[in-house]
Amino acid sequence: MGIIIKNICKSFAKQAVLENLSLTVGKGEFHVILGPSGEGKSTLLGIMAGLIQPDYGDVYIRHQRVNKFAPEKRKIGFVFQNHALFPHLTVYENIAYGLRARGINGKKIIKIVAHYLKLVKLQELHNRYPFQLSGGQKQRTAIARALAFEPDALLMDEPLSHLDVLERERIRDELKRIQAATQVTICYVTHDHSEAAALADRISILHRGRIEQVEQPEDIFYHPKTAFVAEFVGADNVFNAELVRANGDTTTFNLNSPELTGQLEIEARTYPVFAGKTEQKLCLHPEKIVVSHTSNGKNSFLVRIIDVVPQGAVFKVTGEISGLKLRAVVPKAAFKINSHTEKSWFCFSPDALHPLCGRSCRAAISQRACNNPKFLL
Amino acid sequence: MDKSPKVDQMETKQFTLFDILLTLLTVIFFAFIILVFLMLFTAVSANQLLRQLSSPLVLASIRISLQTSLIVVCLTFFFGFPVAYLLSLKTFKGREFLDSLIDLPIVLPPLVSGLALLILFGGDGMIGKILGHWDIRIIFSQKGIICAQLFVSAPFFIKTVKESIAAIPKEIIAASATLGASSFYTFRRLILPLSKNGILAGLAMTWTRAMGEFGATSMVAGCIPGQTETMTIGIYMNAMSGNLEAAVAVGIILLGFSFISLLILKIRFKRSYGYHY
Numbered sequence: 205m206g207i208i209i210k211n212i213c214k215s216f217a218k219q220a221v222l223e224n225l226s227l228t229v230g231k232g233e234f235h236v237i238l239g240p241s242g243e244g245k246s247t248l249l250g251i252m253a254g255l256i257q258p259d260y261g262d263v264y265i266r267h268q269r270v271n272k273f274a275p276e277k278r279k280i281g282f283v284f285q286n287h288a289l290f291p292h293l294t295v296y297e298n299i300a301y302g303l304r305a306r307g308i309n310g311k312k313i314i315k316i317v318a319h320y321l322k323l324v325k326l327q328e329l330h331n332r333y334p335f336q337l338s339g340g341q342k343q344r345t346a347i348a349r350a351l352a353f354e355p356d357a358l359l360m361d362e363p364l365s366h367l368d369v370l371e372r373e374r375i376r377d378e379l380k381r382i383q384a385a386t387q388v389t390i391c392y393v394t395h396d397h398s399e400a401a402a403l404a405d406r407i408s409i410l411h412r413g414r415i416e417q418v419e420q421p422e423d424i425f426y427h428p429k430t431a432f433v434a435e436f437v438g439a440d441n442v443f444n445a446e447l448v449r450a451n452g453d454t455t456t457f458n459l460n461s462p463e464l465t466g467q468l469e470i471e472a473r474t475y476p477v478f479a480g481k482t483e484q485k486l487c488l489h490p491e492k493i494v495v496s497h498t499s500n501g502k503n504s505f506l507v508r509i510i511d512v513v514p515q516g517a518v519f520k521v522t523g524e525i526s527g528l529k530l531r532a533v534v535p536k537a538a539f540k541i542n543s544h545t546e547k548s549w550f551c552f553s554p555d556a557l558h559p560l561c562g563r564s565c566r567a568a569i570s571q572r573a574c575n576n577p578k579f580l581l
Numbered sequence: 582m583d584k585s586p587k588v589d590q591m592e593t594k595q596f597t598l599f600d601i602l603l604t605l606l607t608v609i610f611f612a613f614i615i616l617v618f619l620m621l622f623t624a625v626s627a628n629q630l631l632r633q634l635s636s637p638l639v640l641a642s643i644r645i646s647l648q649t650s651l652i653v654v655c656l657t658f659f660f661g662f663p664v665a666y667l668l669s670l671k672t673f674k675g676r677e678f679l680d681s682l683i684d685l686p687i688v689l690p691p692l693v694s695g696l697a698l699l700i701l702f703g704g705d706g707m708i709g710k711i712l713g714h715w716d717i718r719i720i721f722s723q724k725g726i727i728c729a730q731l732f733v734s735a736p737f738f739i740k741t742v743k744e745s746i747a748a749i750p751k752e753i754i755a756a757s758a759t760l761g762a763s764s765f766y767t768f769r770r771l772i773l774p775l776s777k778n779g780i781l782a783g784l785a786m787t788w789t790r791a792m793g794e795f796g797a798t799s800m801v802a803g804c805i806p807g808q809t810e811t812m813t814i815g816i817y818m819n820a821m822s823g824n825l826e827a828a829v830a831v832g833i834i835l836l837g838f839s840f841i842s843l844l845i846l847k848i849r850f851k852r853s854y855g856y857h858y
Contacts, residue, residue, distance in 0.1 A: 253755075253759055254758075255755050255758070255759070274758070275755070275758040275759050276758050276759070276760075276761045276762060276763060278759075279761070280759060281759065281760075282755070282756065282759040284752045284755075284756060286750075286752060288750065288752035288753050288755070288756040289753075289756075290753060290756075290757075290771060291753075291775070292774050292775060301757070301760055301762070301770070302760030302761050302762070304770075305757075305760055305761045305762035305763070305766050305770075306761045349756075349760065350759070350760070353760065353761060
């Protein structure tokens with residue numbers, strides 16, 4: 205096992221930042237901690253590295269309790285948001301720093317540094333000082349420096365946030381390649397969900413000092429369990445719904461969101477959690493809405509298009525029906541609209557809707573109470 | 582590399598009435614400063630200056646000043662650096678109090694500092710009594726000069742170095758720890774080189790201040806010609822006894838010394854890296 209965090213609590217000036225937080229990062233896993241700014245992500249990394257002392261709880265690295273170990277005794281690499289390169293040392297000396305500090309002999313250092321310079325493609329720039337490097341080159345130096353002493357795990361605190369878009373994508377790809385080559389356990393903090401989706405083996409969503417959901421990216425994005433996770437990962441359409449009738453495979457709901465002025469009936473696939481409840485929170489991923497000029501039958505709504513925002517290869521389309529806003533993401537090629545006041549059909553299958561159970565279960569999707577009939581109450 | 586335009590590279594070419602007023606006041610201020618210095622040079626001829634500089638008493642005062650101030654610089658480094666390090670990097674109870682205490686010798690009138698030192702090291706003083714058992718005499722000796730100069734000038738070093746260490750980003754020090762470096766290794770490989778300019782600037786300021794010390798030194802060491810008469814005390818004694826020629830000669834040397842050391846500081850010890858890490 206890589207890193208285990210057990211019941212960590214941390215407050216600053218009587219303000220709780222982390223509350224009874226537990227987390228397991230598997231060996232060789234690329235684990236991303238995703239959450240909004242100011243939710244304690246960096247504090248959590250600081251606690252793992254030994255830079256911050258928790259008020260309560262334990263940290264285990266490779267099954268060893270390291271609470272009382274100073275940062276230099278933990279064998280954990282750390283990549284900081286602002287690179288934190290040593291300004292008076294060259295790229296080569298920055299990478300060699302950890303090796304020299306650990307008393308490794310000169311010949312070995314030359315070999316190791318050459319290997320990591322090659323890994324991060326900085327052989328040509330080994331004599332440069334940090335102020336002579338671009339943001340991406342600095343970050344690659346910081347990654348090589350943190351990896352050179354072969355740490356048990358690598359912690360990365362929003363390492364790409366200071367880079368421009370192109371550089372960010374380039375380093376992101378390189379990071380994936382480096383992780384595959386070194387098989388190092390990575391715990392990576394970010395507030396950017398697209399970055400998390402591109403990098404992670406598993407994602408933990410941190411909210412108000414707690415982990416709200418730990419899942420593979422696909423499951424986090426398409427099966428969020430709470431309204432917060434749904435909205436944070438971009439599944440903007442979250443409804444309060446009142447159960448009307450169960451029709452076997454499908455269940456009919458009346459939407460009762462406060463902004464709704466009329467009555468809207470939708471059909472969802474029947475989930476075990478629907479049993480015995482009249483109120484339900486449902487989530488509809490914007491990508492699962494089809495925008496069309498004709499009705500598709502069930503779950504088809506004629507909406508007034510109020511906003512169209514181009515975003516890369518897609519449009520983010522907002523439609524309104526009876527005061528309720530629905531957001532869809534459609535490929536640019538599949539969407540043609542002449543005016544923002546035009547009406548279109550928003551259609552989605554009953555399978556596109558899923559319940560936000562809000563439970564803090566850690567089971568895989570197939571094992572979840574909300575999905576599996578054997579847990580039916 | 583940072584390609585964005587720097588604010589300090591932008592120039593404003595238009596002068597407003599406010600700018601003209603500021604310029605006028607600046608000119609008056611500098612005229613005053615330059616006039617004061619010029620007067621010193623007009624008071625003696627080159628021949629008089631050379632004659633005074635070869636006088637044994639003037640030479641002795643220069644020797645005593647250089648000797649004591651250089652010892653003070655060494656002592657300041659060895660005692661002051663740990664203080665600056667602890668005050669800038671460690672958090673502990675009473676840190677604020679100690680920090681304020683460092684400022685006290687800077688704002689305290691040197692005569693009051695001298696008086697306190699006189700009481701402490703005098704024959705009946707707390708330390709004076711103890712040292713008396715081993716026949717060590719601080720008052721009216723060069724040791725007294727060193728004590729007075731150390732008390733008055735060491736805070737300049739501590740303050741400069743403290744600010745220099747505190748300016749090192751905390752992430753850099755944290756990065757060093759996560760890379761496996763011990764506190765001493767971090768000190769040797771990071772803190773020392775990154776605060777080098779602050780250390781050198783602090784030492785230069787301490788030296789300049791020690792050379793120019795008068796109030797506390799005269800209280801503790803008196804003014805025994807050839808023994809405890811430093812350059813500043815020599816200037817005072819000569820000026821009071823009407824020997825303006827000798828006073829001005831030593832004054833010019835001190836002025837030159839101060840000016841050159843400040844100039845070297847400005848040119849040589851500009852921060853070279855910034856923290857573009």
